[in-house]
Amino acid sequence: MKIAVMTSGGDAPGMNAGVRAVVKKAIFHKLDVFGIYRGFEGLMEDDVRQLELKDVGSIIHRGGTVLYSARSERFKTEEGQARAVDVLKKHGIEGLVVIGGDGSYRGAQKLHEHGIKTIGLPGTIDNDIRGTDYTLGFDTAMNTVIKAIDNIRDTATSHERTYVIEVMGRDAGDIAASCGLGGGAESIIIPEVEESRDDMIKRIQEGFQRGKKHSIIITAEGAGSGDEIGKYIKEKTDFDTRVTILGHVQRGGSPSSFDRILGSRLGARAVELLMEGESGKALGLESNRISVHDFDYVVEEKEDDNIKELYKLAIELSI
Structure with a gap:
């Protein structure tokens, strides 16, 4: 049997641990395993090569993804999907693991519908995937943000300032809510509330x-x-207010032990x-057990009850 592994979308700490496990587990069971580079775009361009044990040596501690990643509009078309299927069949690849x-x-899911056996692993720092308590990279990103909050709090206290810290989460407030609670923020602003x-x-x-003597707003x-929130606070209170936008620093760094495991x-x-x-x-992790759900279930919108509970608790403890 021949299988392949790829990473797609935004990179996340722990992706390399997933790639390493796929390759080593496959070789342990005498399977041929291939790496697809640069996600679905690389698949359509036949950027595929067979992997050996040496290719995944000393990567478990590295952030990002050794298979690189890219977003692809072309793959969303029927022609792009047909091209991807042709490439997989050319190499005799029967199964594919997609991390993203x-x-x-x-x-x-589209490849599955075209007859390619596919399994998905949740790899995103946003933790916005249904069917899992944690996504790969979320724990590491939280640790990065908490460290930044702690550092900023030191200077906020010293200068008696209010700090607004913008974290990632375009459609999901998991990072903000969790780190706001863990970092002792006075206020948290998330899409769900x-x-x-x-x-x-x-x-x-x-x-x-x-x-x-200070306040932290996440x-x-x-x-x-x-920036907008910082200006609003300054206008309404006249407090000395500063803004820190953490940006892509949240996606990098060596994965935590949790994400490696x-x-x-x-x-x-x-x-x-x-x-x-x-x-x-x-696949996902629920109650510390590996869970399995159909793609149809997972691609639906994730429930936000847990986020709202974290938010409520954080506000109660911010007094």
Whole structure:
């Protein structure tokens, strides 16, 4: 049996651990395994080569993805999908592991519909994939953001300032809510919860009246611009307010032990499922067990109850 592995969409710490596990698990079971470089775009361009053990040596600790990644509009077309299927058949590849987010899952689902056995692994720092408690890269990104919050809090305290920190999360507030709670933020702004800016201002002012010397505001990029929110706070309070936009620093860095272990478990299980003849499945981690769901279930919008609970608790503890 010949299988392949690819990474697609935004990179995330832990992807390399997943790639490593797929390759080593496949070779352990005497399978031929191929790497597809630069995602679906690379697949259509036949950027495919067979991988050996040496190709995944010393990558488990590295951030990003050794298979590189790219977004592809061309693959969304019937012609692009047909081309991708032709390339896979040319190499005799019977099964494919796709590591990525929602868009990558939709692409994998298309290949599944074209008769290619596909398994998806959740790789995105946004943690916005249904059917898993954690996505690859989320834990590492949280640690990166928490460290930044701690560092900024030191200078915020020293200068008695209010800091607005903008984190990633165009459509999901997982990073903002989790790191706001873990970092002790006074206010959190996320897409899942509508809150008036006046409520935020009221909490900041009440905190200073109680003797607080600084405030930390965390905003997800999709819910509010850090610069815009900083200007609003300055206009309404006249507090010394500064803005930090963390940007792509959140996507890089050596993966945490959690993400290394998660990538290893998911990658190995993906190979097992392909050997069992499964297809159209997405893996996840639920209650610390590897779970399996159909793509149709996973590509639906993720429930946001947990995010709202984190948000509520963070606000209650911010007094």
